[in-house]
Amino acid sequence: MLEFSRGTVKIKPENDFRNPEYLNLNSSLSGTAALQENNLTTENLMRFIHTADWHLGRIFHGMHLTEDQSRILAGIELLLGDEKPDAYVISGDIYDRAVPPTEAVELLSSHLEKVTRDLKVPVIIIAGNHDGAERLDFCSGMMSGSGLHISGIFRSGIPPVVIEDSHGPVYFYPVPYADPERMKLTLGEENTVTHNSGIAICIERIRASHPSGKRAVAMAHAFVNGGSASDSERPLSVGGAGIVDSSLFSGFCYTALGHLHGAQSINGTVRYSGSIMKYSISEACHKKSVSLVEIDREGNSSVEEIPLSAKRDLRIVEGTLGEILKGNDPCSREDYVAVKLTDREAVYDAMNRLREVYPNIIHMERTGFSPSDEKPRGERKLMLSELELFSSFYSSVTEDELSPEQGAFMRDIIEDSLKEEGENEAR
Numbered sequence: 001m002l003e004f005s006r007g008t009v010k011i012k013p014e015n016d017f018r019n020p021e022y023l024n025l026n027s028s029l030s031g032t033a034a035l036q037e038n039n040l041t042t043e044n045l046m047r048f049i050h051t052a053d054w055h056l057g058r059i060f061h062g063m064h065l066t067e068d069q070s071r072i073l074a075g076i077e078l079l080l081g082d083e084k085p086d087a088y089v090i091s092g093d094i095y096d097r098a099v100p101p102t103e104a105v106e107l108l109s110s111h112l113e114k115v116t117r118d119l120k121v122p123v124i125i126i127a128g129n130h131d132g133a134e135r136l137d138f139c140s141g142m143m144s145g146s147g148l149h150i151s152g153i154f155r156s157g158i159p160p161v162v163i164e165d166s167h168g169p170v171y172f173y174p175v176p177y178a179d180p181e182r183m184k185l186t187l188g189e190e191n192t193v194t195h196n197s198g199i200a201i202c203i204e205r206i207r208a209s210h211p212s213g214k215r216a217v218a219m220a221h222a223f224v225n226g227g228s229a230s231d232s233e234r235p236l237s238v239g240g241a242g243i244v245d246s247s248l249f250s251g252f253c254y255t256a257l258g259h260l261h262g263a264q265s266i267n268g269t270v271r272y273s274g275s276i277m278k279y280s281i282s283e284a285c286h287k288k289s290v291s292l293v294e295i296d297r298e299g300n301s302s303v304e305e306i307p308l309s310a311k312r313d314l315r316i317v318e319g320t321l322g323e324i325l326k327g328n329d330p331c332s333r334e335d336y337v338a339v340k341l342t343d344r345e346a347v348y349d350a351m352n353r354l355r356e357v358y359p360n361i362i363h364m365e366r367t368g369f370s371p372s373d374e375k376p377r378g379e380r381k382l383m384l385s386e387l388e389l390f391s392s393f394y395s396s397v398t399e400d401e402l403s404p405e406q407g408a409f410m411r412d413i414i415e416d417s418l419k420e421e422g423e424n425e426a427r
Contacts, residue, residue, distance in 0.1 A: 052258030092128025
Protein backbone atom coordinates (compact mmCIF):
# COMPACT_ATOMS: atom_id res chain seq x y z
CA MET A 1 0.00 0.00 0.00
CA LEU A 2 1.29 3.44 -0.90
CA GLU A 3 2.02 5.89 1.87
CA PHE A 4 1.50 9.63 2.25
CA SER A 5 4.16 12.17 3.03
CA ARG A 6 3.06 13.82 6.24
CA GLY A 7 4.29 15.55 9.34
CA THR A 8 2.83 17.24 12.37
CA VAL A 9 0.56 20.24 12.78
CA LYS A 10 1.87 23.25 14.64
CA ILE A 11 -0.55 25.96 15.71
CA LYS A 12 1.24 29.26 15.23
CA PRO A 13 1.53 31.62 18.19
CA GLU A 14 -0.07 35.02 17.80
CA ASN A 15 3.28 36.81 17.89
CA ASP A 16 4.87 34.99 14.98
CA PHE A 17 6.43 36.17 11.71
CA ARG A 18 3.01 36.90 10.20
CA ASN A 19 2.13 39.56 12.78
CA PRO A 20 3.14 43.04 11.47
CA GLU A 21 3.15 44.58 14.97
CA TYR A 22 5.47 41.88 16.26
CA LEU A 23 7.92 42.62 13.45
CA ASN A 24 7.37 46.37 13.67
CA LEU A 25 6.47 46.36 9.99
CA ASN A 26 4.44 48.82 7.98
CA SER A 27 1.03 48.67 9.70
CA SER A 28 -0.79 49.12 6.39
CA LEU A 29 0.55 45.74 5.21
CA SER A 30 -0.18 42.26 6.48
CA GLY A 31 0.47 38.66 5.54
CA THR A 32 2.29 38.07 2.28
CA ALA A 33 2.44 41.78 1.41
CA ALA A 34 4.27 42.54 4.65
CA LEU A 35 6.68 39.66 4.13
CA GLN A 36 7.54 40.79 0.61
CA GLU A 37 7.96 44.41 1.69
CA ASN A 38 10.47 43.38 4.38
CA ASN A 39 12.34 40.79 2.29
CA LEU A 40 11.06 37.87 4.39
CA THR A 41 9.97 34.45 3.11
CA THR A 42 7.44 31.76 3.88
CA GLU A 43 9.94 29.19 2.58
CA ASN A 44 7.74 28.54 -0.45
CA LEU A 45 5.12 26.75 1.64
CA MET A 46 1.93 25.36 0.14
CA ARG A 47 -0.65 27.81 1.48
CA PHE A 48 -4.44 27.55 1.27
CA ILE A 49 -7.54 28.97 2.91
CA HIS A 50 -9.92 26.44 4.49
CA THR A 51 -13.56 27.42 5.08
CA ALA A 52 -16.95 25.68 5.18
CA ASP A 53 -20.60 25.91 6.18
CA TRP A 54 -21.59 29.14 4.49
CA HIS A 55 -25.32 28.26 4.34
CA LEU A 56 -26.01 30.90 1.70
CA GLY A 57 -29.72 31.71 1.54
CA ARG A 58 -30.32 30.99 5.22
CA ILE A 59 -33.40 32.49 6.85
CA PHE A 60 -32.72 33.16 10.51
CA HIS A 61 -35.77 33.71 12.71
CA GLY A 62 -37.62 35.10 9.71
CA MET A 63 -34.75 37.34 8.56
CA HIS A 64 -32.79 36.86 5.34
CA LEU A 65 -29.03 36.75 5.92
CA THR A 66 -27.86 37.36 2.34
CA GLU A 67 -26.65 40.90 3.08
CA ASP A 68 -24.65 39.70 6.09
CA GLN A 69 -23.19 36.78 4.13
CA SER A 70 -22.25 39.05 1.24
CA ARG A 71 -20.31 41.29 3.62
CA ILE A 72 -18.35 38.34 4.97
CA LEU A 73 -17.53 36.95 1.52
CA ALA A 74 -16.30 40.40 0.47
CA GLY A 75 -13.95 40.32 3.45
CA ILE A 76 -12.67 36.90 2.40
CA GLU A 77 -12.00 38.27 -1.08
CA LEU A 78 -9.80 40.98 0.44
CA LEU A 79 -8.00 38.32 2.47
CA LEU A 80 -7.39 36.19 -0.62
CA GLY A 81 -6.04 39.20 -2.48
CA ASP A 82 -3.66 39.96 0.38
CA GLU A 83 -2.48 36.42 1.16
CA LYS A 84 -2.39 35.12 -2.43
CA PRO A 85 -2.83 31.48 -1.35
CA ASP A 86 -2.24 28.53 -3.67
CA ALA A 87 -5.81 27.28 -3.18
CA TYR A 88 -9.17 28.11 -1.62
CA VAL A 89 -10.84 25.06 -0.04
CA ILE A 90 -14.58 25.05 0.81
CA SER A 91 -15.75 21.92 2.64
CA GLY A 92 -19.47 21.78 2.04
CA ASP A 93 -22.82 23.34 2.96
CA ILE A 94 -22.30 26.13 0.49
CA TYR A 95 -26.06 26.61 0.43
CA ASP A 96 -28.56 26.21 3.24
CA ARG A 97 -30.95 24.08 1.21
CA ALA A 98 -30.94 21.78 -1.79
CA VAL A 99 -32.87 24.33 -3.88
CA PRO A 100 -31.32 27.67 -2.88
CA PRO A 101 -33.02 31.04 -3.46
CA THR A 102 -31.96 33.11 -6.44
CA GLU A 103 -30.08 35.70 -4.41
CA ALA A 104 -27.92 32.96 -2.84
CA VAL A 105 -26.99 31.54 -6.25
CA GLU A 106 -26.14 35.02 -7.52
CA LEU A 107 -23.99 35.73 -4.47
CA LEU A 108 -22.00 32.50 -4.89
CA SER A 109 -21.56 33.09 -8.62
CA SER A 110 -20.27 36.63 -8.09
CA HIS A 111 -17.88 35.52 -5.35
CA LEU A 112 -16.40 32.62 -7.31
CA GLU A 113 -15.98 34.79 -10.41
CA LYS A 114 -13.92 37.31 -8.46
CA VAL A 115 -11.78 34.62 -6.85
CA THR A 116 -11.03 32.55 -9.97
CA ARG A 117 -11.07 35.22 -12.68
CA ASP A 118 -9.75 38.33 -10.93
CA LEU A 119 -7.63 36.89 -8.11
CA LYS A 120 -6.54 33.76 -10.03
CA VAL A 121 -6.89 31.54 -6.95
CA PRO A 122 -7.91 27.92 -7.64
CA VAL A 123 -11.08 26.91 -5.77
CA ILE A 124 -11.94 23.39 -4.56
CA ILE A 125 -15.52 22.78 -3.37
CA ILE A 126 -17.34 19.73 -2.05
CA ALA A 127 -21.06 19.33 -1.38
CA GLY A 128 -22.38 19.13 2.17
CA ASN A 129 -25.56 17.59 3.53
CA HIS A 130 -27.49 20.84 2.97
CA ASP A 131 -26.44 21.18 -0.67
CA GLY A 132 -28.21 19.76 -3.69
CA ALA A 133 -25.36 17.61 -4.99
CA GLU A 134 -26.55 17.48 -8.60
CA ARG A 135 -27.20 21.21 -8.81
CA LEU A 136 -23.84 22.07 -7.28
CA ASP A 137 -22.09 19.65 -9.63
CA PHE A 138 -23.59 21.22 -12.78
CA CYS A 139 -20.93 21.92 -15.44
CA SER A 140 -18.18 21.06 -12.95
CA GLY A 141 -16.08 19.32 -15.60
CA MET A 142 -16.10 22.37 -17.83
CA MET A 143 -15.37 24.81 -14.99
CA SER A 144 -12.32 22.91 -13.73
CA GLY A 145 -10.39 24.33 -16.66
CA SER A 146 -10.95 27.79 -15.19
CA GLY A 147 -9.63 26.85 -11.77
CA LEU A 148 -13.02 26.04 -10.22
CA HIS A 149 -13.08 22.42 -9.06
CA ILE A 150 -16.48 21.27 -7.75
CA SER A 151 -17.20 17.79 -6.38
CA GLY A 152 -20.92 17.76 -5.80
CA ILE A 153 -21.89 14.18 -6.66
CA PHE A 154 -20.39 11.31 -4.69
CA ARG A 155 -18.54 9.00 -7.08
CA SER A 156 -16.77 5.67 -6.70
CA GLY A 157 -13.42 7.22 -7.54
CA ILE A 158 -12.02 10.40 -5.98
CA PRO A 159 -9.74 12.03 -8.57
CA PRO A 160 -7.36 14.50 -6.90
CA VAL A 161 -6.96 18.18 -7.67
CA VAL A 162 -3.20 18.59 -8.01
CA ILE A 163 -1.63 21.94 -7.14
CA GLU A 164 2.09 22.57 -7.41
CA ASP A 165 4.44 24.53 -5.20
CA SER A 166 8.22 24.87 -5.43
CA HIS A 167 8.65 21.47 -3.74
CA GLY A 168 6.35 19.59 -6.10
CA PRO A 169 2.69 18.56 -6.21
CA VAL A 170 0.16 18.50 -3.40
CA TYR A 171 -2.83 16.20 -3.97
CA PHE A 172 -6.20 17.49 -2.74
CA TYR A 173 -8.79 14.69 -2.45
CA PRO A 174 -12.35 16.12 -2.30
CA VAL A 175 -14.88 13.67 -0.78
CA PRO A 176 -18.40 15.15 -1.08
CA TYR A 177 -21.17 14.27 1.35
CA ALA A 178 -23.52 11.40 0.55
CA ASP A 179 -25.98 9.45 2.66
CA PRO A 180 -25.14 5.79 3.36
CA GLU A 181 -27.61 4.44 0.80
CA ARG A 182 -26.06 6.56 -1.95
CA MET A 183 -22.58 5.45 -0.83
CA LYS A 184 -23.56 1.79 -0.93
CA LEU A 185 -25.00 2.06 -4.43
CA THR A 186 -22.12 4.13 -5.81
CA LEU A 187 -19.36 2.04 -4.24
CA GLY A 188 -20.98 -1.21 -5.38
CA GLU A 189 -21.03 -2.66 -1.88
CA GLU A 190 -23.32 -5.57 -0.99
CA ASN A 191 -23.11 -5.11 2.77
CA THR A 192 -24.65 -2.26 4.76
CA VAL A 193 -22.68 0.96 4.46
CA THR A 194 -22.50 3.61 7.18
CA HIS A 195 -21.02 7.09 7.01
CA ASN A 196 -17.87 5.70 8.62
CA SER A 197 -17.47 2.60 6.44
CA GLY A 198 -18.30 4.54 3.26
CA ILE A 199 -15.60 7.13 3.87
CA ALA A 200 -13.22 4.35 4.93
CA ILE A 201 -13.68 2.68 1.54
CA CYS A 202 -13.02 5.99 -0.22
CA ILE A 203 -9.83 6.61 1.76
CA GLU A 204 -8.66 3.05 1.10
CA ARG A 205 -9.07 3.59 -2.65
CA ILE A 206 -7.25 6.91 -2.42
CA ARG A 207 -4.34 5.26 -0.64
CA ALA A 208 -4.17 2.55 -3.27
CA SER A 209 -3.73 5.04 -6.12
CA HIS A 210 -1.84 7.88 -4.42
CA PRO A 211 1.77 8.40 -5.58
CA SER A 212 4.15 7.20 -2.88
CA GLY A 213 5.74 9.88 -0.72
CA LYS A 214 3.68 12.78 -2.11
CA ARG A 215 1.87 15.26 0.11
CA ALA A 216 -1.90 14.92 0.35
CA VAL A 217 -4.85 16.90 1.74
CA ALA A 218 -8.30 15.39 2.36
CA MET A 219 -11.62 17.23 2.22
CA ALA A 220 -14.78 15.81 3.79
CA HIS A 221 -18.14 16.87 5.17
CA ALA A 222 -18.90 14.67 8.17
CA PHE A 223 -19.39 14.44 11.92
CA VAL A 224 -15.96 13.21 13.03
CA ASN A 225 -15.71 11.71 16.51
CA GLY A 226 -14.40 14.16 19.08
CA GLY A 227 -16.13 17.14 17.47
CA SER A 228 -18.30 19.58 19.43
CA ALA A 229 -21.69 20.30 17.84
CA SER A 230 -24.01 23.31 18.07
CA ASP A 231 -27.77 23.68 17.64
CA SER A 232 -27.74 24.78 14.00
CA GLU A 233 -26.30 21.64 12.41
CA ARG A 234 -28.75 19.25 10.78
CA PRO A 235 -28.20 15.72 12.17
CA LEU A 236 -26.69 13.35 9.60
CA SER A 237 -28.38 10.31 11.13
CA VAL A 238 -30.22 9.02 14.18
CA GLY A 239 -28.12 8.43 17.27
CA GLY A 240 -24.39 7.94 16.66
CA ALA A 241 -24.70 6.18 13.29
CA GLY A 242 -23.36 9.20 11.44
CA ILE A 243 -20.07 9.49 13.35
CA VAL A 244 -16.84 9.04 11.40
CA ASP A 245 -13.60 7.86 13.01
CA SER A 246 -10.88 10.51 12.87
CA SER A 247 -8.21 7.82 12.47
CA LEU A 248 -9.41 7.25 8.90
CA PHE A 249 -7.61 10.45 7.92
CA SER A 250 -4.23 9.48 9.35
CA GLY A 251 -1.42 10.05 6.89
CA PHE A 252 -2.84 13.19 5.30
CA CYS A 253 -0.88 16.39 5.83
CA TYR A 254 -4.20 18.06 6.66
CA THR A 255 -7.91 17.18 6.57
CA ALA A 256 -10.25 20.09 5.81
CA LEU A 257 -13.60 19.26 7.38
CA GLY A 258 -17.04 20.81 7.13
CA HIS A 259 -20.33 20.26 9.02
CA LEU A 260 -19.64 21.39 12.60
CA HIS A 261 -20.00 25.15 13.04
CA GLY A 262 -17.37 25.74 15.69
CA ALA A 263 -13.73 26.05 14.57
CA GLN A 264 -11.94 23.14 16.22
CA SER A 265 -9.12 20.67 15.88
CA ILE A 266 -9.93 16.99 16.29
CA ASN A 267 -6.42 15.58 16.50
CA GLY A 268 -4.10 18.20 15.09
CA THR A 269 -4.18 17.46 11.38
CA VAL A 270 -7.97 16.94 11.25
CA ARG A 271 -9.78 20.27 11.61
CA TYR A 272 -13.10 22.06 11.21
CA SER A 273 -12.84 25.66 10.04
CA GLY A 274 -16.34 26.35 11.41
CA SER A 275 -19.15 28.34 9.80
CA ILE A 276 -18.69 31.90 8.54
CA MET A 277 -21.57 33.23 10.67
CA LYS A 278 -23.32 32.44 13.93
CA TYR A 279 -26.37 30.44 12.91
CA SER A 280 -27.88 29.60 16.31
CA ILE A 281 -28.03 31.13 19.77
CA SER A 282 -25.76 28.36 21.02
CA GLU A 283 -23.03 29.86 18.80
CA ALA A 284 -23.17 33.27 20.48
CA CYS A 285 -19.79 32.65 22.12
CA HIS A 286 -18.12 31.42 18.91
CA LYS A 287 -15.37 33.42 17.23
CA LYS A 288 -15.90 32.87 13.52
CA SER A 289 -12.86 32.55 11.29
CA VAL A 290 -11.27 30.95 8.25
CA SER A 291 -8.14 28.83 8.51
CA LEU A 292 -4.91 29.68 6.73
CA VAL A 293 -3.05 26.38 6.34
CA GLU A 294 0.61 26.09 5.39
CA ILE A 295 2.35 22.83 4.45
CA ASP A 296 6.12 22.58 4.12
CA ARG A 297 8.24 20.29 1.96
CA GLU A 298 8.11 17.44 4.49
CA GLY A 299 4.34 17.64 4.91
CA ASN A 300 4.33 19.43 8.27
CA SER A 301 1.28 21.68 8.64
CA SER A 302 0.62 24.88 10.54
CA VAL A 303 -2.70 26.64 10.96
CA GLU A 304 -3.67 30.24 11.65
CA GLU A 305 -7.27 31.17 12.40
CA ILE A 306 -8.08 34.49 10.75
CA PRO A 307 -11.16 36.14 12.30
CA LEU A 308 -14.14 37.16 10.19
CA SER A 309 -15.99 40.43 10.67
CA ALA A 310 -19.79 40.25 10.52
CA LYS A 311 -22.01 43.24 9.88
CA ARG A 312 -24.22 42.15 12.78
CA ASP A 313 -23.09 40.01 15.68
CA LEU A 314 -25.30 37.43 17.40
CA ARG A 315 -25.33 37.75 21.17
CA ILE A 316 -27.36 37.23 24.33
CA VAL A 317 -28.47 40.21 26.43
CA GLU A 318 -29.63 39.62 30.00
CA GLY A 319 -31.26 41.98 32.48
CA THR A 320 -34.53 43.49 33.59
CA LEU A 321 -36.71 45.20 31.02
CA GLY A 322 -36.04 48.58 32.61
CA GLU A 323 -32.26 48.08 32.50
CA ILE A 324 -32.31 47.03 28.85
CA LEU A 325 -34.62 49.86 27.74
CA LYS A 326 -32.14 52.42 29.10
CA GLY A 327 -30.03 51.64 26.04
CA ASN A 328 -26.65 51.54 27.80
CA ASP A 329 -25.45 48.57 25.77
CA PRO A 330 -22.03 49.54 24.28
CA CYS A 331 -22.44 47.08 21.38
CA SER A 332 -24.38 47.71 18.18
CA ARG A 333 -28.14 47.86 18.49
CA GLU A 334 -28.35 46.35 14.98
CA ASP A 335 -26.97 43.02 16.23
CA TYR A 336 -29.08 39.88 16.30
CA VAL A 337 -30.03 39.68 19.95
CA ALA A 338 -31.63 37.04 22.16
CA VAL A 339 -32.93 38.62 25.36
CA LYS A 340 -33.22 36.90 28.73
CA LEU A 341 -35.45 39.00 30.98
CA THR A 342 -34.78 38.63 34.68
CA ASP A 343 -37.87 40.54 35.90
CA ARG A 344 -39.75 38.69 38.63
CA GLU A 345 -42.90 40.74 38.12
CA ALA A 346 -45.19 40.88 35.10
CA VAL A 347 -44.07 43.11 32.22
CA TYR A 348 -46.30 44.62 29.53
CA ASP A 349 -45.71 44.18 25.78
CA ALA A 350 -42.06 43.30 26.39
CA MET A 351 -41.22 42.09 22.85
CA ASN A 352 -42.40 45.23 21.08
CA ARG A 353 -40.74 47.49 23.63
CA LEU A 354 -37.46 45.58 23.27
CA ARG A 355 -37.68 45.88 19.49
CA GLU A 356 -37.46 49.67 19.89
CA VAL A 357 -33.95 49.14 21.29
CA TYR A 358 -32.99 46.08 19.25
CA PRO A 359 -34.78 46.07 15.87
CA ASN A 360 -33.23 42.66 15.04
CA ILE A 361 -34.23 40.90 18.24
CA ILE A 362 -34.69 37.21 17.47
CA HIS A 363 -35.86 35.75 20.76
CA MET A 364 -37.03 36.65 24.25
CA GLU A 365 -37.26 34.46 27.33
CA ARG A 366 -38.51 35.15 30.85
CA THR A 367 -36.00 33.59 33.23
CA GLY A 368 -36.83 35.51 36.39
CA PHE A 369 -39.56 33.15 37.61
CA SER A 370 -37.40 30.02 37.76
CA PRO A 371 -36.03 28.71 41.08
CA SER A 372 -32.49 29.91 41.69
CA ASP A 373 -31.17 26.43 42.43
CA GLU A 374 -32.29 25.03 39.09
CA LYS A 375 -31.27 25.93 35.58
CA PRO A 376 -34.05 28.20 34.25
CA ARG A 377 -36.54 26.49 32.00
CA GLY A 378 -36.39 29.50 29.69
CA GLU A 379 -32.63 29.12 29.36
CA ARG A 380 -33.02 25.51 28.34
CA LYS A 381 -35.56 26.55 25.70
CA LEU A 382 -33.33 29.37 24.55
CA MET A 383 -30.69 26.87 23.50
CA LEU A 384 -33.16 24.88 21.37
CA SER A 385 -34.05 25.55 17.75
CA GLU A 386 -37.64 25.34 16.51
CA LEU A 387 -36.89 21.92 15.04
CA GLU A 388 -35.47 20.66 18.33
CA LEU A 389 -38.52 21.90 20.23
CA PHE A 390 -40.80 20.04 17.79
CA SER A 391 -38.61 16.92 18.03
CA SER A 392 -38.89 17.03 21.82
CA PHE A 393 -42.69 17.39 21.57
CA TYR A 394 -42.88 14.56 19.02
CA SER A 395 -40.83 12.25 21.26
CA SER A 396 -42.93 13.01 24.35
CA VAL A 397 -46.16 12.21 22.47
CA THR A 398 -45.09 9.20 20.38
CA GLU A 399 -42.23 7.87 22.54
CA ASP A 400 -40.23 7.67 19.32
CA GLU A 401 -37.61 9.80 17.56
CA LEU A 402 -38.07 11.75 14.35
CA SER A 403 -36.56 9.95 11.38
CA PRO A 404 -34.03 11.91 9.25
CA GLU A 405 -36.68 12.21 6.52
CA GLN A 406 -39.29 13.53 8.97
CA GLY A 407 -36.73 15.95 10.41
CA ALA A 408 -35.84 17.31 6.97
CA PHE A 409 -39.57 17.66 6.11
CA MET A 410 -40.31 19.57 9.32
CA ARG A 411 -37.26 21.79 8.85
CA ASP A 412 -38.56 22.91 5.44
CA ILE A 413 -42.00 23.63 6.94
CA ILE A 414 -40.47 25.64 9.79
CA GLU A 415 -38.25 27.65 7.42
CA ASP A 416 -41.18 28.43 5.12
CA SER A 417 -43.25 29.52 8.14
CA LEU A 418 -40.47 31.77 9.42
CA LYS A 419 -40.01 33.25 5.97
CA GLU A 420 -43.73 34.03 5.70
CA GLU A 421 -43.69 35.55 9.21
CA GLY A 422 -40.75 37.76 8.28
CA GLU A 423 -42.46 38.92 5.09
CA ASN A 424 -45.67 39.73 7.00
CA GLU A 425 -43.73 41.77 9.56
CA ALA A 426 -42.02 43.70 6.75
CA ARG A 427 -45.35 44.82 5.31
